[in-house]
Amino acid sequence: MNREKSEQSTLSPSLPKGFHALTVADVRRETEDATSVAFEIPAEKEQAFTFKAGQYLTLMREFDGESLRRPYSVCVSPDEGELRVCVKRLPGGRMSGYVADELKVGDQLAVMEPNGRFTLETDASATNHYVGIAGGSGITPVLSIVRTVLRAEPNSQVTLLYGNRGVNDIIFRRKLAELKDQYLERFSIIHVLAEGDDMIDLLSGMLTSEKIESLLTAFLQPKDIDGYYICGPGPMMDGAGAALERLGVAPERVKIESFGTAAPPVHAGALATQTQDEGDAAQATVIIGGSRSQISVPRNGNVLDAALAAKMDMPFACKGGVCCTCKARLVEGEVDMAVNFGLEQDEIDRGFILTCQARPLTDTIVVDYDAT
Ligand SMILES: Cc1cc2nc3c(=O)[nH]c(=O)nc-3n(C[C@H](O)[C@H](O)[C@H](O)COP(=O)(O)OP(=O)(O)OC[C@H]3O[C@@H](n4cnc5c(N)ncnc54)[C@H](O)[C@@H]3O)c2cc1C
Numbered sequence: 001m002n003r004e005k006s007e008q009s010t011l012s013p014s015l016p017k018g019f020h021a022l023t024v025a026d027v028r029r030e031t032e033d034a035t036s037v038a039f040e041i042p043a044e045k046e047q048a049f050t051f052k053a054g055q056y057l058t059l060m061r062e063f064d065g066e067s068l069r070r071p072y073s074v075c076v077s078p079d080e081g082e083l084r085v086c087v088k089r090l091p092g093g094r095m096s097g098y099v100a101d102e103l104k105v106g107d108q109l110a111v112m113e114p115n116g117r118f119t120l121e122t123d124a125s126a127t128n129h130y131v132g133i134a135g136g137s138g139i140t141p142v143l144s145i146v147r148t149v150l151r152a153e154p155n156s157q158v159t160l161l162y163g164n165r166g167v168n169d170i171i172f173r174r175k176l177a178e179l180k181d182q183y184l185e186r187f188s189i190i191h192v193l194a195e196g197d198d199m200i201d202l203l204s205g206m207l208t209s210e211k212i213e214s215l216l217t218a219f220l221q222p223k224d225i226d227g228y229y230i231c232g233p234g235p236m237m238d239g240a241g242a243a244l245e246r247l248g249v250a251p252e253r254v255k256i257e258s259f260g261t262a263a264p265p266v267h268a269g270a271l272a273t274q275t276q277d278e279g280d281a282a283q284a285t286v287i288i289g290g291s292r293s294q295i296s297v298p299r300n301g302n303v304l305d306a307a308l309a310a311k312m313d314m315p316f317a318c319k320g321g322v323c324c325t326c327k328a329r330l331v332e333g334e335v336d337m338a339v340n341f342g343l344e345q346d347e348i349d350r351g352f353i354l355t356c357q358a359r360p361l362t363d364t365i366v367v368d369y370d371a372t
């Protein structure tokens with residue numbers, strides 16, 4: 001990791017728990033729409049920013065007085081001595097537009113310590129075969145996994161199916177080609193281009209469920225693959241999941257990372273306008289960092305927003321039921337989750353909830369953020 005001394009922080013010294021002011025070490029345009037950003041990690045923060053392949057960082061910044069948090073996946077391997085994320089500009093996107101147009105080397109950003117479960121534990125003696133299935137900017141966490149396997153499991157193989165609109169949209173095209181040259185025997189890439197005119201039909205068009213099934217059966221023994229890592233647009237991920245199900249792949253071999261949906265996320269600024277009608281609110285006990293607080297949660301609100309409105313320092317990133325940063329255990333009472341794209345069934349069975357989605361159904365609830 002870069003051990004240069006960080007510049008004097010220009011950010012507020014009282015950042016929320018888990019956030020640190022990091023200096024931007026490098027900004028690189030990967031494609032017209034995608035920008036990768038590396039951060040300096042001073043020696044005293046190295047431990048806090050130790051990450052697993054496939055995890056994400058959450059960037060926080062104010063836009064017109066509104067504090068926004070956005071998660072971005074790391075695209076490198078933990079042992080490469082670099083902490084780098086890649087951000088794809090969305091039309092009208094505030095954080096992604098800021099990164100594309102304004103962020104420069106030497107700037108400071110509030111960055112949360114790594115998080116996420118789209119990870120891979122490597123084993124140097126393993127002889128596994130992994131498959132990455134990525135679409136567009138979904139390559140970011142998948143590339144972190146690919147690089148990590150190639151470096152840390154010298155006898156394992158990786159095959160990557162990567163879908164894009166055209167050649168110029170392929171994020172990390174050069175890096176992928178370098179990896180291919182470096183690990184000729186162990187790494188294969190299959191590019192599928194929507195606007196491509198490849199002589200082989202399978203390699204052009206959208207990365208649909210049928211195409212994924214055909215590619216996997218044409219080149220591999222899908223049931224023998226040790227781990228599938230999928231990230232991309234919703235329809236592609238659904239299609240990939242369905243294809244693997246049809247092929248009889250065991251669900252525990254499949255990991256999916258969602259970046260969320262096009263639905264407008266609930267923004268932190270909305271908190272300021274949230275009214276708390278005590279008459280129509282549940283009483284919640286929130287346990288976090290070993291202390292207990294009593295708050296009111298409006299019946300039509302959620303636990304996380306209510307805690308933030310009560311000025312509590314709470315963990316969260318996407319506020320869309322995707323990243324699980326706001327996960328806690330419901331110890332007493334009942335809640336209803338609007339959406340859940342992150343928790344596994346066994347976690348739900350053990351009482352875990354996504355507090356950004358949890359609306360109280362009972363008059364009292366007890367929520368424990370410290371539970372593991
Ligand atoms: C776990 C996780 C990891 C992520 N990793 C990455 C990553 O590596 N690279 C990356 O570029 N993004 C990643 N994202 C998405 C990223 O966090 C932001 O949602 C995205 O950059 C939009 O933020 P914004 O502030 O630019 O847009 P906003 O200002 O919030 O929204 C602008 C417009 O974009 C739409 N929009 C917002 N979010 C999405 C979305 N996810 N998909 C489609 N439309 C959307 C909104 O409806 C709105 O119309 C990740 C998300 C999650 C949950």
Ligand code: FES
Nearest residue numbers: 319322323324356
């Ligand atoms: S903050 Fe991401 S799931 Fe709740």
